[in-house]
Amino acid sequence: MSDGITKVTSHISPNEQLIFERSQQGRIGYRLPALDVEESPVNDLLPPHFQRDDDLEGMPEVSEVDVIRHFVRMSTWNYSIDLGMYPLGSCTMKYNSRLNERVARIPDFANVHPMTEEQDSQGALQVIYELEQHLAEITGLPGVSLQPAAGAHGEMTGIMIIRAFLDARDGEAASGRRTMLIPDSAHGTNPASAHLSGFSVKTIRSTSEGLTDLEHLRELCAHGEVAGLMLTNPNTLGLFERNIKQICDIVHEAGGLVYMDGANMNALVGIARPGDMGVDVIHLNLHKTFSTPHGGGGPGSGPCCCTKELEPFLPVPRIVKTDWSAGEPTFRLDYDRPKSIGRVKAFFGNYGMMLRALSYILTHGNDGLREATEAAVLNARYIADGLTSDYDKPFNSPPMHEVVFTDKRQSRKGVHTLDIAKRLIDYGFHPMTIYFPLIVQGAMLIEPTESVGRQELDQFIAAMRSIANEALEDPELVLNAPHSTRVGRLDEAAAARKPVLRWQK
Amino acid sequence: MRYIPNSPEERKEMLEAIGLKSAEDLFDSIPQDLLLKRALNTPAALSEIELLSRFERMGRRNAAARRPSFLGGGAYAHYIPTIVDHILSRSEFFTAYTPYQPEISQGTLQTIFEFQTLVCQLTGMDLANASMYDGSTGLAEAVLMAERVTRRSKVIASSAVHPQYLEVVKTYVQHAGIDLELAAFDNDTGQSAAGLANAVDDQTAAIVVQSPNFFGCVEDVAALAEAAHAKGALLVVCLTEAMSLGLLKSPGACGADIVVAEGQSFGVPLSFGGPYVGLFATRDKYARQIPGRLVGEAYDKHGRRGFVLTLATREQHIRREKATSNICTNEGLIALAATVYLETMGRRGIQEVAHQCLQKAAYAARRIASIKGFSLPFSGPRFNEFVVRGPLDAGELLARLGKDKSIEGGIPLWRYFSDRPNDFLVCVTEINSRAEIDALVEGLSEVSNR
Numbered sequence: 004m005s006d007g008i009t010k011v012t013s014h015i016s017p018n019e020q021l022i023f024e025r026s027q028q029g030r031i032g033y034r035l036p037a038l039d040v041e042e043s044p045v046n047d048l049l050p051p052h053f054q055r056d057d058d059l060e061g062m063p064e065v066s067e068v069d070v071i072r073h074f075v076r077m078s079t080w081n082y083s084i085d086l087g088m089y090p091l092g093s094c095t096m097k098y099n100s101r102l103n104e105r106v107a108r109i110p111d112f113a114n115v116h117p118m119t120e121e122q123d124s125q126g127a128l129q130v131i132y133e134l135e136q137h138l139a140e141i142t143g144l145p146g147v148s149l150q151p152a153a154g155a156h157g158e159m160t161g162i163m164i165i166r167a168f169l170d171a172r173d174g175e176a177a178s179g180r181r182t183m184l185i186p187d188s189a190h191g192t193n194p195a196s197a198h199l200s201g202f203s204v205k206t207i208r209s210t211s212e213g214l215t216d217l218e219h220l221r222e223l224c225a226h227g228e229v230a231g232l233m234l235t236n237p238n239t240l241g242l243f244e245r246n247i248k249q250i251c252d253i254v255h256e257a258g259g260l261v262y263m264d265g266a267n268m269n270a271l272v273g274i275a276r277p278g279d280m281g282v283d284v285i286h287l288n289l290h291k292t293f294s295t296p297h298g299g300g301g302p303g304s305g306p307c308c309c310t311k312e313l314e315p316f317l318p319v320p321r322i323v324k325t326d327w328s329a330g331e332p333t334f335r336l337d338y339d340r341p342k343s344i345g346r347v348k349a350f351f352g353n354y355g356m357m358l359r360a361l362s363y364i365l366t367h368g369n370d371g372l373r374e375a376t377e378a379a380v381l382n383a384r385y386i387a388d389g390l391t392s393d394y395d396k397p398f399n400s401p402p403m404h405e406v407v408f409t410d411k412r413q414s415r416k417g418v419h420t421l422d423i424a425k426r427l428i429d430y431g432f433h434p435m436t437i438y439f440p441l442i443v444q445g446a447m448l449i450e451p452t453e454s455v456g457r458q459e460l461d462q463f464i465a466a467m468r469s470i471a472n473e474a475l476e477d478p479e480l481v482l483n484a485p486h487s488t489r490v491g492r493l494d495e496a497a498a499a500r501k502p503v504l505r506w507q508k
Numbered sequence: 509m510r511y512i513p514n515s516p517e518e519r520k521e522m523l524e525a526i527g528l529k530s531a532e533d534l535f536d537s538i539p540q541d542l543l544l545k546r547a548l549n550t551p552a553a554l555s556e557i558e559l560l561s562r563f564e565r566m567g568r569r570n571a572a573a574r575r576p577s578f579l580g581g582g583a584y585a586h587y588i589p590t591i592v593d594h595i596l597s598r599s600e601f602f603t604a605y606t607p608y609q610p611e612i613s614q615g616t617l618q619t620i621f622e623f624q625t626l627v628c629q630l631t632g633m634d635l636a637n638a639s640m641y642d643g644s645t646g647l648a649e650a651v652l653m654a655e656r657v658t659r660r661s662k663v664i665a666s667s668a669v670h671p672q673y674l675e676v677v678k679t680y681v682q683h684a685g686i687d688l689e690l691a692a693f694d695n696d697t698g699q700s701a702a703g704l705a706n707a708v709d710d711q712t713a714a715i716v717v718q719s720p721n722f723f724g725c726v727e728d729v730a731a732l733a734e735a736a737h738a739k740g741a742l743l744v745v746c747l748t749e750a751m752s753l754g755l756l757k758s759p760g761a762c763g764a765d766i767v768v769a770e771g772q773s774f775g776v777p778l779s780f781g782g783p784y785v786g787l788f789a790t791r792d793k794y795a796r797q798i799p800g801r802l803v804g805e806a807y808d809k810h811g812r813r814g815f816v817l818t819l820a821t822r823e824q825h826i827r828r829e830k831a832t833s834n835i836c837t838n839e840g841l842i843a844l845a846a847t848v849y850l851e852t853m854g855r856r857g858i859q860e861v862a863h864q865c866l867q868k869a870a871y872a873a874r875r876i877a878s879i880k881g882f883s884l885p886f887s888g889p890r891f892n893e894f895v896v897r898g899p900l901d902a903g904e905l906l907a908r909l910g911k912d913k914s915i916e917g918g919i920p921l922w923r924y925f926s927d928r929p930n931d932f933l934v935c936v937t938e939i940n941s942r943a944e945i946d947a948l949v950e951g952l953s954e955v956s957n958r
Contacts, residue, residue, distance in 0.1 A: 022622055022851050033589060033857040038864055039942040040871035045755075045863070048870050049889050053726050055757050061629050062855035070852045071591055078600035080614035085599035091608075098511050099603050102556055107779075108593070111567025116579040117781030118919045119572040120903075123910060126569030127780045137550045152641035152782065153837040155824070166683065195824035195834035201683030204829045243537040274535055275542050290837065298841025299616035300606040300638070300801070302783035318679075331569065338923075345679035349582055349644035349672040349770075350781025362563070368553025371509040377531040378512045381522055384534060388526040401537060425611070434609055439825075456513030457522060488611040491808035495610075498806035498818045502795065504635045505625040 019076040023506045026063040032070055061508060080489050081299070082433045088455045088463055090386075092405045092436035092448025093190070093239060095269045095291035097379075102366060103294065103359035112358055117350035121335050128334035131322050131351060134361045138306055141372070142265070142285055143278025146314030148321070149306045150352040154266060157286025157305025158196035158233075163344040164284055164309060164316040165231050165260045166200045171316075171342060180258065184223055184232045186215055188240060188440040193233045193264060202230055209442060213240040213398040215250055224257035235264040236277070239440040239448070241383065241402035243270070251281025260284065260313075268292040269452065270380055270404035273373030277308075284309040289353075293360035304356035315342040378453035379404045382460060386449055389464035393471040397443055405450035407443055418474035418481050420445040425492065426473065426484035430466035509553075576944040577916035578872075580893045580935025581722070582643070582670050582748040583781060584773045586861065587939050589852045592775040592845055602841055610806070610816045616840065617815035620803040623847045630753040630850075630858075631767040632760020633789035637800040639843040640786025640835065643748055643770025644673040647716070648680035649788065649799045649833055650744045650766045651688075654714035656797050656832070658742060661686050663714050664707045666700035668693040668721035670748050671924040677716075686713075698725040698886025698895065705735035712741040714766075719745060719759075720752055723886055724869075724893030724933065733763025742766060749773060750787065751937075752891040754862030766790045775849025776842055785842035796822060799833030864938040865892035868945065872936045875949045881956055885931060893935045895921070899956050902932040908958070913951035915944075 045054070065073075082089070089096035107113070115127050135147040151157035162183070169177045183202040185193050187209055194204045205223055208216045215234065223229065232254045236244045244250060251261045263277050263285040269292045271277070277285050289295045289304035297303075309317065320336040327333065367375060380403050387396065387406040395411035410420040424434035424447070436448040451460060473481050485491065514522070519531070528534065535543065554562065567573070577585060596602060600615055607613030607620075620638045627636035640646035651663050663681070665674060667690040674690070681688055691703040704715050715736045719727035729745055736743040745759035747769035759767045772784040790798055796819065804818035824831040853861065869892040877884050881899030898905050902920035909917040918932040925931070936945065 019618075021618070021625075023625065030854070031856060032852040032854055035587065035857075035860055035864065035938060036941075038867055040868055040945070042867050043870055045866065048866055049726065049755070049891075052730070053728075053757055053889060055753075055755060055761075057632075057758070057761070059629065059754070059855045059859060062626070062858065063851050064854045064856065065851060067589075067591060067852060070848065071595070073851070074595045074601075074615075074619070074848060075598070077615040077618050078595075078598045080612070080618075081600040081604045081616055082609070082612040083600045084603035089605065091605055094605055096605060100511060102559065104597065104602075106560070106563050109563055109567050111564070111570050111573040113777040113779050114573040114585075115570045115780045116572060116577060116585070116778050116916065117583050118579050118581050119570075119780075119916065120907065120910070122907075123572035123575075123916070124570050124780065126566040129566050129569065140549050152645065152839075153835070155834045155836045156641060156645070159834055163679070163683070190836075191823075191825035191828050191831070192834050192836050194829035195827075195831045198829040198831075199680070199683070199834055245537055245539055248539070248542065273544065273548050275538050275544055279544070280542055296602045296841065297605045297837075298602050298839075299604045299613075299619075299844065300840030301837040302641075302839045302842055303837035304783075345682070346672060346675040347645075347679055348676060348782075349642060349670070352781070353641075353783040354780040355777075355783050358563070362559060365551055365554045365559055365562070366511075366556075367509060369548040369550045371553050372548060372550065374509050375512060377534060378514060378519065380534045381514075381519055381531070384526055384528075385522050403535075403537070424609070428609065428612055433605075433612065453512050457518050459513075485611050489614055490611060490812045490814035491810060493610050493806035493808050493814045493816050495806060495816050495818065498804045498816050499820075502802070502818055503805040504621075504795070504802055504818075505628045506621070 019073060021506050022063045022065060022073055025069060026065055028064055030064045030066045032065055032067040087431060088451060088459050089433040090435045090449045090451050092450040093266055095450060095452055097294050097452040098454040099294055099296040103362040106362040107355045107358045125334060128322050130357060130361055132324060132334055134357050137364050138287060138308055141272055142308045143276030144285060144308035145311050146309040146317055147306055148317040149357055150318045150348050151305040151307055152348055152353050153301060153303030154286055154288045154305045155192040155196055156347060157307045158192055158264065159199050160307040160318060160347050161262050161284040161286055162196050162200040164313050165262060167316045167344050168313055169230055180228055180230045182228045183230055186234065187442050188238055189233060189235060190264060190266065197233065212400060213242050215244055217246060220250060220253055224253055229257050229259040231259040231262055233262045233264060235267055237267045237270045237403040240398055240407050241405035242398060242400050243403055247280045266291060267404060270376065272376045274376050284313055289356045289360040293363045295356040295359040302353045302356060304353040315340060316344055318345065318347045319343045375453045382451040382453060382455055385460055386451055386464060390467055393468050405448055408447045409443060410445035413471060413474040414445060416474050416478045418478050420447055422481045422484060423470055426470045426481045427466060428485040429487045432463055432466060572916050575914045575916050578918050578934045578936060578948060579916050581919045581933050582770060583778050584749055584935065584937055585778060585939055586751065586773050586937050588775050591852060592848045595848050596841060596845055601844055607817060610814060614814055617803050619844050619847055621815045623843045624803060626847060626850045627787045627789050631789045632758030633767055634792040635795055636787065636789040637798055637802055639838040640788050640800055641839060642784040642786045643768060644676040646768035646786030646788050647673050647746045648677045650768045651677055651681055651686065651714065651716065652684060653766060653797055653799060654742045654744060655686055657794060658713040660711055660713035662711045663716060664689045664691055664704060664712055665716035666691055666693065666704055666718060666721065668700045668723055669716060669718040669746060670722045697888040698723040699727050699888040701728040701732050704732055708735055708739050708741055710739050712739055714742040714744045716744045716746065720749060720891045720893065723895045724890040725886055725888030726756060726891060729759055729762035729764065749891060751862055751865060754858040755866060771846045774846035776845050783839055783842050785839040785846055795819065797832060800835050800838055861938050868940060869894065869936040872934065872945045876952065879949060879953045892937055893933060895931050896934050898930050901929050905956060906932060908955040909951050912955055915948055915951050917948055917952065
């Protein structure tokens with residue numbers, strides 16, 4: 004390893020078995036108050052054939068100390084944002100503020116039951132309403148539902164809204180309009196969500212500049228069966244679709260609607276608004292742009308924002324402001340939305356994430372939101388500038404919040420993107436997103452976010468350059484990486500051939 | 509902004525280092541007419557002190573949060589051991605991403621493997637995924653999966669499934685060519701098994717039953733499995749109260765093919781309905797049809813055991829429109845909460861909680877049924893929820909109880925069952941003391957007598 008590059012963590016810690024392997028009969032990790040009502044024979048309450056007869060055999064029996072050590076030891080095998088830069092492109096791994104965590108745990112919110120009558124949950128409804136208002140302003144799209152639980156869920160909601168709108172507008176004729184256009188650079192969730200809404204997918208090519216091919220778009224729009232376009236902007240190459248207005252016009256003229264995947268909104272907040280570009284509906288990821296924690300794979304929250312015209316189609320119930328009482332606004336739930344696509348989730352969505360996102364917006368203030376966007380884009384540009392000397396950068400245009408490089412130069416020595424990513428672990432960084440977008444061979448998509456300081460960016464650039472050098476001088480070192488983790492590269496092919504998906508005695 | 513490490517001076521230096529003059533230049537690729545040339549019309553920044561006091565003020569408008577509560581209906585107030593939130597709050601868990609790089613994600617991966625195992629043990633099934641958004645979307649995915657497995661398009665669901673879950677299923681299947689039929693429940697028992705068994709035919713992809721159902725009544729799952737399998741259909745069993753698995757025969761042991769459950773009861777706060785966690789389990793033979801992420805065992809070249817995301821060829825990032833689901837982000841951290849909860853309570857704790865729920869609910873039901881003018885309309889066996897019929901409109905009765913006695917007494921059923929204006933759903937768990945139950949009984953008696 005080169006001088007001046009310090010590892011953040013060694014990733015090495017004690018072995019820890021599965022909890023089932025640690026379990027000892029008779030250990031107890033809890034205590035409940037004694038039962039304080041008269042006990043009836045269980046058989047009088049529940050017929051014996053409805054009762055369990057396996058005595059929960061195999062479930063763990065451990066003490067509280069066992070549980071704490073078990074999880075704390077396992078936790079040390081994880082990389083996390085709080086350890087350092089986590090430059091996964093398209094994932095927006097920014098700082099998860101502790102203040103937001105505190106807000107989400109305020110007992111007056113954490114203890115509210117979702118079936119509480121409106122008059123006893125006004126504060127909870129107010130949070131939803133206010134966040135909706137702010138997201139409407141940020142996106143320039145006035146209709147907002149916070150019900151979807153994640154990005155893909157918000158996508159599904161948005162596409163179902165398009166479908167419902169077309170069915171209402173065109174009646175029977177809408178059955179001829181069942182094609183969703185999706186660029187070849189899109190997230191895999193896009194076609195999967197389109198499919199769920201009964202659309203077939205046609206793929207739009209990207210140009211050599213990395214932007215949507217307008218000619219191809221026009222060609223695909225010429226036949227009258229296009230329901231809409233799903234576009235990520237900035238796209239998954241980190242480039243702003245500068246023809247976005249024209250793109251929206253082409254789709255609208257063909258009778259379709261434009262859905263924007265808002266995964267990359269961290270490049271736009273406070274700078275430009277999808278609603279002003281001609282976009283009809285968008286989803287946001289509160290767990291990306293608005294800093295709610297990713298939690299090792301969720302929970303997310305995927306609000307869906309749309310034009311006034313599409314608002315009647317949003318999921319039910321809607322939260323509406325009715326009046327003022329004692330100096331405070333009052334809210335109620337509106338179920339009477341006959342055009343709605345229906346409910347997409349029980350209750351109101353991932354409410355705890357809404358509290359955190361509202362806290363994020365209020366902590367930043369309007370100027371802070373813009374400042375975060377500027378800092379995020381600056382960091383990505385700084386990395387783009389710092390790595391161009393050593394890595395192939397397939398597109399010339401300046402990137403926004405993320406930048407894509409490839410392994411083209413290193414692969415001549417047999418070192419590929421996967422190897423570079425694994426070697427980066429030895430330098431104390433989480434790797435970037437690899438092999439996505441699919442249209443770039445050996446893609447490395449790097450998104451630093453605003454939560455990284457200059458020293459760490461310099462360290463990252465130095466680490467990447469050092470790996471480029473190692474690929475030339477000592478490729479074996481890179482090919483066998485990582486060298487510092489608790490386990491080495493795991494045989495994923497063998498794991499998929501004979502899957503072991505649970506512990507068994 | 510205190511969350512942005514670089515100072516304005518540093519940012520200026522960085523701009524110069526890459527040959528730009530100002531922050532505006534960073535956005536050169538956005539056409540001028542698309543730039544927002546004004547400040548966002550969102551509030552100005554608040555300090556930590558101001559922010560907390562603002563949220564606390566809004567929180568005080570949630571009168572229900574501090575009251576003794578008997579609300580269930582898909583979200584349950586159970587005891588949560590203190591260590592659950594401590595472990596969730598470890599940076600290494602809550603600030604990590606999806607475990608795409610297994611060498612530095614073993615903490616998350618091993619946890620999910622344990623979660624999958626626990627879900628299998630509780631449900632009596634062969635395999636479980638890494639989680640769904642919640643019980644309702646899990647149920648919708650189960651219906652879609654049943655259609656894929658059987659290539660049949662008719663699905664018969666019990667009308668005693670949680671009404672919001674049924675609404676979600678309707679939304680999901682509306683463009684999938686699935687014909688969703690509802691089978692009635694029995695007005696005396698509150699159970700729906702007989703109606704479901706009668707409706708199944710050889711066009712049926714699946715029977716969908718919830719047990720305990722929305723009314724709290726336990727269904728005869730084993731009989732339904734037999735009825736479904738006799739016609740080549742699958743049995744999908746749904747639970748909103750997963751704690752009942754501590755006591756009730758597992759759906760797997762009854763012959764279910766797919767089991768979905770809301771896992772909120774396992775260590776997750778009510779939090780106005782989310783984030784919760786969907787449990788999804790099935791049989792080995794359907795491993796390649798299951799939606800969502802799976803974690804499996806794997807070994808490195810030195811033979812060390814680790815865990816990886818596996819069977820990804822079912823998923824959207826590989827299969828795109830042919831994927832088994834569009835789900836990507838799931839509920840990882842909430843699955844961790846459930847895992848910590850289940851391991852802390854352990855085998856005996858889950859049994860004891862379930863036992864206390866059963867006994868306390870039975871006590872409450874007996875007492876309420878003895879109040880003049882009150883009755884229990886359904887006779888089916890129950891776990892910790894039951895329907896009460898009062899002498900007046902349930903919405904009015906419960907509003908009085910809240911206002912006069914500061915008790916959240918139950919969920920009125922009129923919104924979902926307009927022919928039941930006086931009925932409401934009461935839930936009792938281990939956290940409701942006898943004194944609370946007695947206060948509920950006295951309160952109901954008093955406010956109904958006015």
